[in-house]
Amino acid sequence: MTGYVSSLLRGNRSGLLSGICAIIVCGLGFSALLGWVFKLPFLTSFDSGKIPMAPSTALLFILYGTILFLYATLLHRGRGIYLISILVHLTGVLVALVLVVLNYRDIHPAIEHFGFSILKNMPAHAHSGHMSPVTAGCFILSSLSFFLLFFASPTKRCLVYASVVPSALLLMISFVLTLAYWLGMPLLYGSAIIPPALPTSLAFMAMGIALLAFAWSYFLSAELFDRSTVILVGVFIVLTVGVLTAGFFIYRAYAQHYRTEAEHQLSAITELKEWELQQWRRERFWDAEIIYGNPVFVELVRRYFKRPLDQKVEQQLESWLMQFIGHVDYDKVNLFDLRGLIRLSLPVRGLPVSAIVLRRAAEVVQSKQITLVDFYRDERDQQIYLALLIPVIDTLIQNRVIGVVALQIDPRKYLYPILLHWPTPSKTAETLLVRQEGNDVLFLSELKFIKNAALNFRIPLNMTEVTTVMAVVGRTGVVEGVDYRNVSDIAEVRPVHGSSWFLESRMELSEVYAPVKPHLWMIVGFVVALIVGSGAFLAFVWRKQSVEHYRKQAQTAEALRESEEIFKKFMELSPIYVFFKNDQIRSLRLSKNFETMLGKPMEELLGKTMDELFPSDFAKKMIADDLMVLKSGKTFETEEELNGRQYRTIKFPIYYEGAPKYLAGYTIDITARKRAEAELLTAKKAAEKSAQSKAMFLDIAAHELRNPTTAISLLLQIIQKQVEKGQPISAATFARLHEPVERLTRLVVDLLDVSRLDRGLMVLQPVRSDIVLLVSKCVEEFKLQAPKRRFSFLSPEQLIEVDIDPVRIYQVLSNLLDNAVKYTPEDRPIEVTLSPMLNIIRISVIDQGDGIPKEQLHNLFKAFSRGGGVTGRVGGLGLGLSVCRGIVELHGGRIGVLSEVGRGSTFYFELPRRITS
């Protein structure tokens, strides 16, 4: 207990318990000591008639208790306290050992009393006031437990376990002793061993509890006690208490049985002996009656006294008296005359007579009564006798006593054998006959354990604990006390009626309880076996449980490790971003792919908020979302964009101890999906548009095809009518057929071109050509076709040769010019420019028409669309520009338009100077 175990006591209930128990130990010792000092026996034994706590025991209790108290309560203990505690316990053990040895040798040093006198009315066990060997043993157990606790340390925990053994033993012993006191059957009383006092037993119980509390606090602190262990210990305590109690009761039942048997035996024997004594006395008086007032005998005595020499009378008288001599226990007969002279003496003449008999004979003369002289010692032969004095009364002369017959009785012959006789073999049983003489009890018969006690040995009447005294002071029946040697005994006492005698049949308690001893050992054996057995069983159960417990713990740990491993792998390999955050929105665990996403190693990512990782409004919004999830406890879904990539995040709270404590979530990169979705949407729109365009195209195509065919058909009808009517065919009408036919032709050509371009079947036939010449030719052609129009072309001076398919490029330019003509009012000029640049040639057709609305610009060059839509003012399939684009792009160039509504449009196309393909 070098501060280690006891330090565990501080502030907990075990500490309080130890402290209280220590105070109890101290208090019991102190009160006993006070009892010795102020001669208050109650304080030393708690029950007069019971053994007191020895002063030496009391002193040791005070010392032990003080040290326990210091250890249980003091927070800081100096070396002094350690040294003193060791010293006290060593001293205690030494004293106890010495006393045990001395006790064994039956030496009881007076120094143990510290000068206190043993109080008179204390129960006089032979060695009352001395420490019981049991007490000494208990002190040794206490010290052993203390030392084990003292030297225990975190590295020597087994010492704490070991300390439980002596502590528990101490507690058990003191418990049994106290229980025995409580049940009124204290142990070891009446045995050779000094029994421990009740306060001693109580103090040891407190000490045992205090010591166990120390160990208990250690177990608690070491967390060795789980619920099941506490239950097992509880069960063990209950079992132990139960077994001890049961054992004690069985023992008590045996003891009671033998005691009752002894009492019955004593009662029966005493009753019998009393009856015998009474009978004996009665017989003696009957004997006396034979001659008392017998006129024949009186006449003989009278005649003998008158004529002492009359042989005949003397012979007759002798024969009268001789009948007594052979009888039972009369050993001598004397006949006194009134002067006290012995006139006749049988069986031998001239034997002296005790003065006591003479004195009593004189009294008999006066009383004229038959008198039994009680036990007396004959001063001449120092033998004990009784005497029967019979007055010889002369009825003729006014009942005058003329002599006394004295029948001397030798008790050794009959009376003593009656008393000494015991029907069963017994070492200590005996019957005593006593009478009161003054303030003493005088023993009339011989004693088993004191030689020559009859009429010599006396006990003062104030020794009330002596059973013989009890008889004399008037108690009858079974009494318990001590005998004439101060040995505990049990006795049946009763007065012998009609006499001054008291009869006592006694037996030592140790003999009474002697037959219990084998039972006691058997019971102790059973109790120990049961306690050890139950302890072993419970220990086995405990061990099995703890093994199971540790096995489960190991399993759990293994499962935990495995689960952690799986989780780690999951976090490493997850293609989905997985994150866990705490309630501070700081990342706890992140899947490894976050390193790539955020471009930082994991060490720099963990424990950070998103705002710390990439300070931005986006991060702040994310934190706000996170906090909202934690606050609302609801799952949250969002789409986020970071560094040009799009993510879908699902986050949800993890409840811990009833509150959303952590945040978890997944983030999926949906960039590709989004793109695909967008593409799909575009494609769908395009498809829809294409379908729409195709429908529209068909519509337009129908119109465009029908118009020329209608014209052709109607013109042919006119011609037919003219032919039918025999009129000349109108040349004008005929000429009109050209235009619709040409339109149909061009439509077919355009459709073919579009189809070719679509299917990649158009093949260029590039030739090195002068582009300036080509443009000039085309413009001139248009000037011829539409002479009203104002075409202008500012041709550069130099010759510009490029690799082109001149037919196709001509087609492009003529298409653009055709459009310009179609969409420009007649009075507006149409300008064509050619701008040679470093690597390209740009050709533009500039009109001053209505211009094209912006929304239509992007569709301009696509097939099956036409500026102005269905309701446009100009016919045509709108295939032209699409064909143009195809051709220009085949040349590796590009085509474009700049337009402003109300101001006109500029269509241009650029051709590389050399075809790269």
Place this chain on the structure above:
Amino acid sequence: MIAEDALANTKSILVVEDDKNILFAVSTLLEGEGYRVFGAENGFAALESIEKNGLPNLILLDMIMPGMDGWRFASEFMAKYDHKTPIIVMTAAADAKQRAKNIGANGWIGKPFVLDELLGLIKKHART
């Protein structure tokens, strides 16, 4: 006067058609049948012609035209004049019948058509 009488008795037809060849051919053929024909290349021209020549007995109307198309012409004509002048839609569209109904036309004829068809329709609808 004969000529005037003849003019007075002859039914007049307004042909609104942007295709000059068709306009020419229809006009020539109808005139050959004895109708008085006014031609117009678009809606504007048609309205001008009505302003100038008075209401015709029947209007032959092409739908797709630059400038004012058939729909606009029909609505403006009906708003401005009466609803009684029959309008026959000449169209190349696939859903000609629906279109004719939409603008409140009395009949329709799909391009290409032959003269007899047209004359049949005109005779059926032309007002006196």
